[in-house]
Amino acid sequence: MRRTGPPPAPRILHLGLGNFFRAHQAWYTAAAPDADQWGITAFTGRSPGLAAALTAQDGLYTLVKRWPEGDTATVVGSVVAAHAGTDTGAWLDAWRRPELAVVTLTVTEAAYLRGSGVPERLVAGLAARRAAGGGPLAIVPCDNLPANGAVVRQVVTELADPALAAWIADSVAFGTTMVDRITPATTASDLDVVERLTGVPDAAPVFTEPFTEWVLSGDFPAGRPHWEDAGARFVADVEPHEQRKLWLLNGGHSLLAHAGSALGHRTVAEAVADPVCRRWLSEWWDEAAIYLPLSPTEITAYRGALLERWSNPRIQHQLAQIATDGSQKLPVRVLPVVRAARAARRTPAGAIRILAAWIRHLHGVGAPVRDAGAAPFAAAAAPRDVLALFDPALAADGELVAALDQAVGEGART
Ligand SMILES: NC(=O)c1ccc[n+]([C@@H]2O[C@H](COP(=O)([O-])OP(=O)(O)OC[C@H]3O[C@@H](n4cnc5c(N)ncnc54)[C@H](O)[C@@H]3O)[C@@H](O)[C@H]2O)c1
Numbered sequence: 101m102r103r104t105g106p107p108p109a110p111r112i113l114h115l116g117l118g119n120f121f122r123a124h125q126a127w128y129t130a131a132a133p134d135a136d137q138w139g140i141t142a143f144t145g146r147s148p149g150l151a152a153a154l155t156a157q158d159g160l161y162t163l164v165k166r167w168p169e170g171d172t173a174t175v176v177g178s179v180v181a182a183h184a185g186t187d188t189g190a191w192l193d194a195w196r197r198p199e200l201a202v203v204t205l206t207v208t209e210a211a212y213l214r215g216s217g218v219p220e221r222l223v224a225g226l227a228a229r230r231a232a233g234g235g236p237l238a239i240v241p242c243d244n245l246p247a248n249g250a251v252v253r254q255v256v257t258e259l260a261d262p263a264l265a266a267w268i269a270d271s272v273a274f275g276t277t278m279v280d281r282i283t284p285a286t287t288a289s290d291l292d293v294v295e296r297l298t299g300v301p302d303a304a305p306v307f308t309e310p311f312t313e314w315v316l317s318g319d320f321p322a323g324r325p326h327w328e329d330a331g332a333r334f335v336a337d338v339e340p341h342e343q344r345k346l347w348l349l350n351g352g353h354s355l356l357a358h359a360g361s362a363l364g365h366r367t368v369a370e371a372v373a374d375p376v377c378r379r380w381l382s383e384w385w386d387e388a389a390i391y392l393p394l395s396p397t398e399i400t401a402y403r404g405a406l407l408e409r410w411s412n413p414r415i416q417h418q419l420a421q422i423a424t425d426g427s428q429k430l431p432v433r434v435l436p437v438v439r440a441a442r443a444a445r446r447t448p449a450g451a452i453r454i455l456a457a458w459i460r461h462l463h464g465v466g467a468p469v470r471d472a473g474a475a476p477f478a479a480a481a482a483p484r485d486v487l488a489l490f491d492p493a494l495a496a497d498g499e500l501v502a503a504l505d506q507a508v509g510e511g512a513r514t
Pocket residue numbers: 115116117118119120121143144145146147185206207208209210211216217218242243244245279280281282283284285
Protein backbone atom coordinates (compact mmCIF):
# COMPACT_ATOMS: atom_id res chain seq x y z
CA MET A 101 0.00 0.00 0.00
CA ARG A 102 1.53 3.34 -1.04
CA ARG A 103 0.18 6.89 -1.11
CA THR A 104 -0.37 8.38 -4.53
CA GLY A 105 -0.72 12.03 -3.43
CA PRO A 106 0.82 14.22 -0.72
CA PRO A 107 -0.15 13.31 2.88
CA PRO A 108 -2.16 15.79 4.97
CA ALA A 109 -0.13 18.09 7.28
CA PRO A 110 0.51 16.46 10.69
CA ARG A 111 -1.69 18.60 12.96
CA ILE A 112 -2.78 15.79 15.30
CA LEU A 113 -0.55 13.79 17.64
CA HIS A 114 -1.71 10.46 19.04
CA LEU A 115 -0.30 8.32 21.85
CA GLY A 116 -1.41 4.66 22.00
CA LEU A 117 -1.27 3.52 18.39
CA GLY A 118 -3.21 0.28 18.77
CA ASN A 119 -6.38 -1.28 17.45
CA PHE A 120 -9.01 1.08 18.81
CA PHE A 121 -7.33 4.28 17.66
CA ARG A 122 -7.15 2.93 14.10
CA ALA A 123 -10.85 2.00 14.17
CA HIS A 124 -12.05 5.19 15.83
CA GLN A 125 -10.23 8.55 15.97
CA ALA A 126 -8.12 7.84 12.85
CA TRP A 127 -11.24 6.68 10.98
CA TYR A 128 -13.28 9.80 12.00
CA THR A 129 -10.38 12.01 10.92
CA ALA A 130 -10.13 10.29 7.54
CA ALA A 131 -13.92 10.43 7.08
CA ALA A 132 -14.17 14.18 7.86
CA PRO A 133 -14.69 16.45 4.84
CA ASP A 134 -11.48 18.36 5.67
CA ALA A 135 -9.40 15.17 5.95
CA ASP A 136 -6.86 16.58 3.51
CA GLN A 137 -5.82 19.15 6.15
CA TRP A 138 -5.52 16.84 9.17
CA GLY A 139 -2.76 14.25 9.33
CA ILE A 140 -1.90 12.25 12.46
CA THR A 141 1.54 11.48 13.88
CA ALA A 142 0.98 8.37 15.99
CA PHE A 143 3.12 6.73 18.69
CA THR A 144 2.78 3.24 20.07
CA GLY A 145 3.10 2.79 23.83
CA ARG A 146 6.55 1.30 23.45
CA SER A 147 7.01 -1.50 20.90
CA PRO A 148 8.10 -0.69 17.36
CA GLY A 149 6.17 -3.45 15.51
CA LEU A 150 2.99 -1.68 14.46
CA ALA A 151 4.82 1.60 13.83
CA ALA A 152 7.27 -0.18 11.49
CA ALA A 153 4.46 -2.01 9.66
CA LEU A 154 2.57 1.25 9.08
CA THR A 155 5.68 3.18 8.08
CA ALA A 156 6.39 0.57 5.38
CA GLN A 157 2.98 1.31 3.85
CA ASP A 158 3.02 5.14 4.18
CA GLY A 159 0.72 4.99 7.25
CA LEU A 160 -2.09 3.48 5.17
CA TYR A 161 -4.11 0.56 6.50
CA THR A 162 -7.34 -1.29 5.80
CA LEU A 163 -10.30 -0.92 8.13
CA VAL A 164 -12.52 -3.99 7.82
CA LYS A 165 -16.11 -3.61 9.01
CA ARG A 166 -17.47 -6.98 10.14
CA TRP A 167 -21.18 -7.06 9.38
CA PRO A 168 -23.09 -10.16 10.48
CA GLU A 169 -23.36 -11.08 6.78
CA GLY A 170 -19.78 -10.34 5.64
CA ASP A 171 -16.89 -7.88 5.50
CA THR A 172 -16.41 -4.52 3.78
CA ALA A 173 -13.04 -2.75 3.52
CA THR A 174 -11.88 0.90 3.39
CA VAL A 175 -8.34 2.26 3.27
CA VAL A 176 -7.71 4.86 5.99
CA GLY A 177 -5.15 7.55 5.16
CA SER A 178 -5.14 9.89 8.16
CA VAL A 179 -1.99 8.45 9.81
CA VAL A 180 0.94 10.21 8.15
CA ALA A 181 3.74 9.08 10.49
CA ALA A 182 4.05 6.24 13.00
CA HIS A 183 6.74 5.90 15.66
CA ALA A 184 7.68 3.56 18.48
CA GLY A 185 6.82 5.06 21.86
CA THR A 186 10.47 4.75 22.85
CA ASP A 187 11.45 7.34 20.21
CA THR A 188 11.66 10.28 22.59
CA GLY A 189 13.29 12.55 20.00
CA ALA A 190 10.39 12.15 17.56
CA TRP A 191 7.90 12.61 20.43
CA LEU A 192 9.37 15.93 21.54
CA ASP A 193 9.75 17.14 17.93
CA ALA A 194 6.08 16.45 17.30
CA TRP A 195 5.11 18.66 20.28
CA ARG A 196 7.32 21.50 19.04
CA ARG A 197 5.60 21.73 15.64
CA PRO A 198 3.74 25.06 15.35
CA GLU A 199 0.87 23.46 13.40
CA LEU A 200 0.10 20.88 16.12
CA ALA A 201 -3.50 21.51 17.24
CA VAL A 202 -4.87 18.33 18.85
CA VAL A 203 -3.36 15.53 20.95
CA THR A 204 -5.43 12.35 21.37
CA LEU A 205 -4.82 9.36 23.65
CA THR A 206 -5.86 5.69 23.80
CA VAL A 207 -3.53 4.26 26.40
CA THR A 208 -5.86 2.06 28.58
CA GLU A 209 -7.47 3.14 31.85
CA ALA A 210 -4.44 2.17 33.95
CA ALA A 211 -2.18 4.62 32.11
CA TYR A 212 -3.86 7.70 33.59
CA LEU A 213 -2.06 7.13 36.88
CA ARG A 214 1.15 8.94 37.71
CA GLY A 215 4.09 6.60 37.16
CA SER A 216 2.56 4.80 34.16
CA GLY A 217 4.73 6.93 31.89
CA VAL A 218 1.81 8.64 30.13
CA PRO A 219 1.44 11.71 32.40
CA GLU A 220 5.24 11.98 32.39
CA ARG A 221 5.41 11.88 28.58
CA LEU A 222 2.64 14.44 28.25
CA VAL A 223 4.42 16.80 30.62
CA ALA A 224 7.72 16.37 28.73
CA GLY A 225 5.90 17.17 25.47
CA LEU A 226 4.13 20.19 26.93
CA ALA A 227 7.44 21.50 28.33
CA ALA A 228 9.07 21.09 24.91
CA ARG A 229 6.21 22.98 23.27
CA ARG A 230 6.36 25.82 25.78
CA ALA A 231 10.15 26.09 25.40
CA ALA A 232 9.74 26.22 21.61
CA GLY A 233 7.20 29.05 21.90
CA GLY A 234 4.41 26.79 20.58
CA GLY A 235 0.78 27.90 20.62
CA PRO A 236 -2.33 26.50 22.32
CA LEU A 237 -3.77 23.08 21.65
CA ALA A 238 -6.36 20.59 22.88
CA ILE A 239 -5.68 17.26 24.62
CA VAL A 240 -8.46 14.74 24.04
CA PRO A 241 -8.31 11.44 25.98
CA CYS A 242 -10.26 8.61 24.32
CA ASP A 243 -10.18 5.91 26.99
CA ASN A 244 -13.13 4.48 28.92
CA LEU A 245 -12.82 6.72 31.96
CA PRO A 246 -15.45 9.09 33.32
CA ALA A 247 -14.54 12.78 33.07
CA ASN A 248 -11.40 11.76 31.21
CA GLY A 249 -10.54 15.38 30.31
CA ALA A 250 -10.55 16.48 33.95
CA VAL A 251 -8.51 13.39 34.91
CA VAL A 252 -5.74 14.26 32.42
CA ARG A 253 -5.81 17.96 33.32
CA GLN A 254 -5.30 17.12 36.98
CA VAL A 255 -2.53 14.56 36.63
CA VAL A 256 -0.59 16.68 34.13
CA THR A 257 -0.96 19.89 36.11
CA GLU A 258 0.14 18.23 39.35
CA LEU A 259 3.24 16.85 37.66
CA ALA A 260 4.28 20.08 35.95
CA ASP A 261 6.49 22.69 37.64
CA PRO A 262 4.63 25.89 38.59
CA ALA A 263 5.71 27.83 35.47
CA LEU A 264 4.63 25.01 33.15
CA ALA A 265 1.40 24.53 35.10
CA ALA A 266 0.59 28.21 34.56
CA TRP A 267 1.32 27.88 30.83
CA ILE A 268 -0.91 24.78 30.66
CA ALA A 269 -3.74 26.68 32.34
CA ASP A 270 -3.48 29.39 29.67
CA SER A 271 -2.69 27.32 26.60
CA VAL A 272 -4.13 23.82 26.88
CA ALA A 273 -7.79 22.81 26.60
CA PHE A 274 -8.77 19.35 27.84
CA GLY A 275 -11.64 17.70 25.97
CA THR A 276 -13.90 15.10 27.53
CA THR A 277 -15.08 12.21 25.39
CA MET A 278 -17.22 9.10 25.30
CA VAL A 279 -15.91 6.67 22.70
CA ASP A 280 -17.48 3.48 21.42
CA ARG A 281 -16.58 0.97 18.74
CA ILE A 282 -15.95 -2.66 19.60
CA THR A 283 -12.52 -3.46 18.17
CA PRO A 284 -10.94 -6.79 19.07
CA ALA A 285 -7.18 -7.21 18.73
CA THR A 286 -6.14 -8.06 15.15
CA THR A 287 -4.91 -11.65 14.84
CA ALA A 288 -2.37 -13.24 12.47
CA SER A 289 -5.14 -14.95 10.49
CA ASP A 290 -6.84 -11.57 9.96
CA LEU A 291 -3.94 -10.66 7.64
CA ASP A 292 -5.00 -13.45 5.25
CA VAL A 293 -8.65 -12.37 5.47
CA VAL A 294 -7.81 -8.82 4.42
CA GLU A 295 -5.67 -9.93 1.47
CA ARG A 296 -8.45 -12.26 0.28
CA LEU A 297 -10.97 -9.42 0.62
CA THR A 298 -9.07 -6.62 -1.11
CA GLY A 299 -6.36 -8.41 -3.06
CA VAL A 300 -3.78 -6.14 -1.41
CA PRO A 301 -1.46 -7.33 1.37
CA ASP A 302 -1.66 -5.23 4.53
CA ALA A 303 0.51 -5.84 7.60
CA ALA A 304 -1.55 -3.53 9.82
CA PRO A 305 -5.30 -3.95 9.18
CA VAL A 306 -7.93 -3.42 11.84
CA PHE A 307 -11.20 -5.34 12.17
CA THR A 308 -14.13 -3.63 13.83
CA GLU A 309 -17.90 -3.58 14.12
CA PRO A 310 -20.04 -1.36 11.85
CA PHE A 311 -21.38 0.69 14.82
CA THR A 312 -19.37 3.67 16.01
CA GLU A 313 -20.05 6.55 18.41
CA TRP A 314 -18.04 9.56 19.61
CA VAL A 315 -19.43 12.22 21.94
CA LEU A 316 -17.16 15.15 22.84
CA SER A 317 -17.17 18.37 24.79
CA GLY A 318 -14.55 21.07 25.21
CA ASP A 319 -12.67 23.75 23.30
CA PHE A 320 -10.23 23.35 20.46
CA PRO A 321 -8.18 26.57 20.58
CA ALA A 322 -6.17 25.71 17.46
CA GLY A 323 -9.01 24.10 15.51
CA ARG A 324 -9.96 20.50 14.80
CA PRO A 325 -11.25 18.36 11.94
CA HIS A 326 -14.98 18.53 11.15
CA TRP A 327 -15.48 15.24 12.98
CA GLU A 328 -19.20 16.04 13.37
CA ASP A 329 -19.60 15.59 9.62
CA ALA A 330 -18.31 12.06 10.05
CA GLY A 331 -20.90 11.38 12.81
CA ALA A 332 -19.25 12.64 16.03
CA ARG A 333 -21.45 14.70 18.39
CA PHE A 334 -20.33 17.81 20.27
CA VAL A 335 -22.35 18.36 23.45
CA ALA A 336 -22.22 20.63 26.49
CA ASP A 337 -22.09 17.70 28.93
CA VAL A 338 -20.72 14.26 28.12
CA GLU A 339 -21.63 12.74 31.51
CA PRO A 340 -25.03 11.19 30.67
CA HIS A 341 -23.60 9.62 27.50
CA GLU A 342 -20.56 8.40 29.36
CA GLN A 343 -22.62 6.84 32.19
CA ARG A 344 -24.89 5.09 29.68
CA LYS A 345 -21.89 3.62 27.90
CA LEU A 346 -19.67 2.86 30.90
CA TRP A 347 -22.40 1.24 32.97
CA LEU A 348 -24.50 -0.57 30.38
CA LEU A 349 -21.89 -1.48 27.75
CA ASN A 350 -18.62 -1.64 29.67
CA GLY A 351 -20.22 -2.86 32.92
CA GLY A 352 -22.08 -5.53 30.90
CA HIS A 353 -18.80 -6.46 29.24
CA SER A 354 -17.09 -6.86 32.63
CA LEU A 355 -19.99 -9.05 33.81
CA LEU A 356 -19.55 -11.34 30.78
CA ALA A 357 -15.74 -11.26 31.05
CA HIS A 358 -15.70 -12.44 34.67
CA ALA A 359 -18.95 -14.34 35.23
CA GLY A 360 -19.34 -15.54 31.61
CA SER A 361 -15.76 -16.80 31.32
CA ALA A 362 -16.30 -18.73 34.57
CA LEU A 363 -19.01 -20.66 32.70
CA GLY A 364 -16.48 -21.57 29.99
CA HIS A 365 -17.42 -18.95 27.38
CA ARG A 366 -14.56 -17.42 25.35
CA THR A 367 -16.19 -14.59 23.42
CA VAL A 368 -18.89 -12.00 23.99
CA ALA A 369 -21.05 -13.54 21.25
CA GLU A 370 -20.82 -16.98 22.92
CA ALA A 371 -21.73 -15.55 26.32
CA VAL A 372 -24.76 -13.57 25.13
CA ALA A 373 -26.08 -16.67 23.40
CA ASP A 374 -26.31 -18.29 26.85
CA PRO A 375 -29.70 -17.61 28.54
CA VAL A 376 -28.03 -17.58 31.96
CA CYS A 377 -25.68 -14.74 30.95
CA ARG A 378 -28.62 -12.92 29.34
CA ARG A 379 -30.51 -13.11 32.62
CA TRP A 380 -27.52 -11.78 34.55
CA LEU A 381 -27.19 -8.95 32.03
CA SER A 382 -30.85 -8.02 32.40
CA GLU A 383 -30.49 -7.97 36.15
CA TRP A 384 -27.43 -5.66 35.92
CA TRP A 385 -29.01 -3.41 33.31
CA ASP A 386 -32.31 -3.06 35.24
CA GLU A 387 -30.32 -2.02 38.29
CA ALA A 388 -27.96 0.41 36.54
CA ALA A 389 -30.83 1.97 34.56
CA ILE A 390 -32.47 3.22 37.78
CA TYR A 391 -29.63 5.74 38.18
CA LEU A 392 -29.24 6.84 34.55
CA PRO A 393 -30.64 10.24 33.60
CA LEU A 394 -32.26 8.84 30.45
CA SER A 395 -35.82 7.97 29.48
CA PRO A 396 -36.97 4.33 29.67
CA THR A 397 -37.42 4.43 25.88
CA GLU A 398 -33.80 5.45 25.33
CA ILE A 399 -32.55 2.79 27.73
CA THR A 400 -34.64 0.05 26.15
CA ALA A 401 -33.40 1.01 22.68
CA TYR A 402 -29.77 1.08 23.86
CA ARG A 403 -30.07 -2.32 25.54
CA GLY A 404 -31.59 -3.83 22.41
CA ALA A 405 -28.83 -2.34 20.26
CA LEU A 406 -26.15 -3.72 22.59
CA LEU A 407 -27.56 -7.24 22.38
CA GLU A 408 -27.63 -6.98 18.61
CA ARG A 409 -24.03 -5.69 18.45
CA TRP A 410 -22.78 -8.31 20.87
CA SER A 411 -24.56 -11.15 19.06
CA ASN A 412 -22.60 -10.45 15.86
CA PRO A 413 -20.80 -13.81 15.59
CA ARG A 414 -18.17 -12.36 13.24
CA ILE A 415 -16.76 -10.09 15.97
CA GLN A 416 -14.49 -12.40 17.92
CA HIS A 417 -14.25 -10.22 21.02
CA GLN A 418 -12.35 -12.31 23.56
CA LEU A 419 -13.62 -12.21 27.15
CA ALA A 420 -9.98 -12.59 28.24
CA GLN A 421 -9.17 -9.24 26.55
CA ILE A 422 -12.04 -7.49 28.32
CA ALA A 423 -11.10 -9.11 31.66
CA THR A 424 -7.72 -7.32 31.77
CA ASP A 425 -7.14 -4.57 34.36
CA GLY A 426 -10.34 -5.22 36.33
CA SER A 427 -8.91 -3.28 39.29
CA GLN A 428 -9.05 -0.14 37.12
CA LYS A 429 -12.29 -0.94 35.31
CA LEU A 430 -14.70 -1.99 38.09
CA PRO A 431 -14.39 1.31 39.99
CA VAL A 432 -15.72 3.23 36.96
CA ARG A 433 -18.08 0.65 35.48
CA VAL A 434 -19.70 -0.92 38.54
CA LEU A 435 -19.00 0.93 41.81
CA PRO A 436 -21.01 4.08 40.92
CA VAL A 437 -24.11 1.88 40.70
CA VAL A 438 -23.25 0.15 44.00
CA ARG A 439 -22.98 3.54 45.73
CA ALA A 440 -26.20 4.86 44.21
CA ALA A 441 -28.09 1.70 45.18
CA ARG A 442 -26.80 1.68 48.74
CA ALA A 443 -27.67 5.37 49.13
CA ALA A 444 -31.23 4.36 48.17
CA ARG A 445 -31.04 1.40 50.64
CA ARG A 446 -31.21 -1.17 47.84
CA THR A 447 -29.07 -4.31 47.57
CA PRO A 448 -27.61 -4.26 44.05
CA ALA A 449 -27.55 -7.96 43.24
CA GLY A 450 -26.42 -7.45 39.63
CA ALA A 451 -23.43 -5.34 40.63
CA ILE A 452 -22.57 -7.70 43.47
CA ARG A 453 -22.53 -10.56 40.96
CA ILE A 454 -19.88 -8.73 38.91
CA LEU A 455 -17.73 -7.96 41.96
CA ALA A 456 -18.02 -11.54 43.20
CA ALA A 457 -17.12 -12.96 39.78
CA TRP A 458 -14.09 -10.66 39.64
CA ILE A 459 -12.93 -11.77 43.10
CA ARG A 460 -13.24 -15.40 42.02
CA HIS A 461 -11.36 -14.59 38.80
CA LEU A 462 -8.51 -13.21 40.95
CA HIS A 463 -8.39 -16.66 42.54
CA GLY A 464 -8.17 -18.58 39.28
CA VAL A 465 -11.76 -18.91 38.07
CA GLY A 466 -12.51 -17.99 34.43
CA ALA A 467 -10.35 -15.71 32.30
CA PRO A 468 -6.65 -15.41 33.24
CA VAL A 469 -5.60 -12.48 35.42
CA ARG A 470 -3.73 -9.76 33.50
CA ASP A 471 -3.81 -6.74 35.74
CA ALA A 472 -0.79 -4.88 37.13
CA GLY A 473 -2.99 -3.53 39.94
CA ALA A 474 -4.43 -6.91 41.00
CA ALA A 475 -1.88 -8.00 43.66
CA PRO A 476 -3.32 -6.26 46.76
CA PHE A 477 -6.85 -7.34 45.81
CA ALA A 478 -5.74 -10.95 45.24
CA ALA A 479 -3.94 -10.90 48.61
CA ALA A 480 -7.00 -9.59 50.48
CA ALA A 481 -8.19 -12.08 53.08
CA ALA A 482 -11.93 -11.53 52.56
CA PRO A 483 -14.38 -9.67 50.30
CA ARG A 484 -14.63 -6.92 52.93
CA ASP A 485 -10.90 -6.24 52.46
CA VAL A 486 -11.36 -6.04 48.70
CA LEU A 487 -14.08 -3.42 49.20
CA ALA A 488 -11.81 -1.57 51.64
CA LEU A 489 -9.11 -1.28 48.98
CA PHE A 490 -11.64 0.31 46.63
CA ASP A 491 -13.37 2.48 49.21
CA PRO A 492 -13.43 2.16 53.02
CA ALA A 493 -17.02 3.43 53.08
CA LEU A 494 -18.16 0.39 51.11
CA ALA A 495 -16.29 -1.94 53.47
CA ALA A 496 -18.10 -0.34 56.41
CA ASP A 497 -21.49 -1.24 54.91
CA GLY A 498 -22.38 -4.50 56.70
CA GLU A 499 -25.31 -5.44 54.46
CA LEU A 500 -23.21 -4.96 51.33
CA VAL A 501 -20.34 -7.00 52.77
CA ALA A 502 -22.71 -9.82 53.74
CA ALA A 503 -24.26 -9.89 50.25
CA LEU A 504 -20.82 -9.96 48.63
CA ASP A 505 -19.59 -12.71 50.96
CA GLN A 506 -22.60 -14.81 50.03
CA ALA A 507 -22.16 -14.19 46.28
CA VAL A 508 -18.45 -15.09 46.36
CA GLY A 509 -19.27 -18.24 48.33
CA GLU A 510 -22.04 -19.26 45.93
CA GLY A 511 -19.72 -18.80 42.95
CA ALA A 512 -21.18 -19.19 39.51
CA ARG A 513 -24.42 -20.70 40.79
CA THR A 514 -27.28 -19.23 38.81
N1 LIG B 1 -10.79 -1.93 21.69
C1 LIG B 1 -11.97 -1.39 21.93
O1 LIG B 1 -13.02 -1.95 21.58
C2 LIG B 1 -12.08 -0.05 22.63
C3 LIG B 1 -13.27 0.65 22.54
C4 LIG B 1 -13.42 1.85 23.23
C5 LIG B 1 -12.36 2.36 23.93
N2 LIG B 1 -11.19 1.69 23.95
C6 LIG B 1 -10.10 2.29 24.73
O2 LIG B 1 -8.88 2.16 24.04
C7 LIG B 1 -7.93 1.54 24.88
C8 LIG B 1 -6.95 0.77 24.04
O3 LIG B 1 -7.64 -0.28 23.39
P1 LIG B 1 -7.01 -0.99 22.12
O4 LIG B 1 -8.00 -2.00 21.67
O5 LIG B 1 -6.51 -0.01 21.17
O6 LIG B 1 -5.77 -1.73 22.79
P2 LIG B 1 -4.36 -2.01 22.11
O7 LIG B 1 -3.69 -2.97 23.03
O8 LIG B 1 -4.51 -2.37 20.68
O9 LIG B 1 -3.61 -0.60 22.16
C9 LIG B 1 -3.32 0.02 23.36
C10 LIG B 1 -2.23 1.04 23.14
O10 LIG B 1 -2.01 1.69 24.38
C11 LIG B 1 -0.63 1.65 24.66
N3 LIG B 1 -0.39 1.67 26.11
C12 LIG B 1 -0.82 0.81 27.05
N4 LIG B 1 -0.31 1.17 28.25
C13 LIG B 1 0.45 2.25 28.03
C14 LIG B 1 1.27 3.07 28.85
N5 LIG B 1 1.38 2.84 30.15
N6 LIG B 1 1.91 4.09 28.27
C15 LIG B 1 1.79 4.35 26.95
N7 LIG B 1 1.03 3.62 26.13
C16 LIG B 1 0.39 2.58 26.67
C17 LIG B 1 -0.16 0.35 24.03
O11 LIG B 1 1.23 0.33 23.89
C18 LIG B 1 -0.90 0.42 22.70
O12 LIG B 1 -0.26 1.28 21.81
C19 LIG B 1 -8.76 0.71 25.85
O13 LIG B 1 -8.08 0.45 27.04
C20 LIG B 1 -9.97 1.59 26.06
O14 LIG B 1 -9.73 2.54 27.08
C21 LIG B 1 -11.03 0.49 23.33
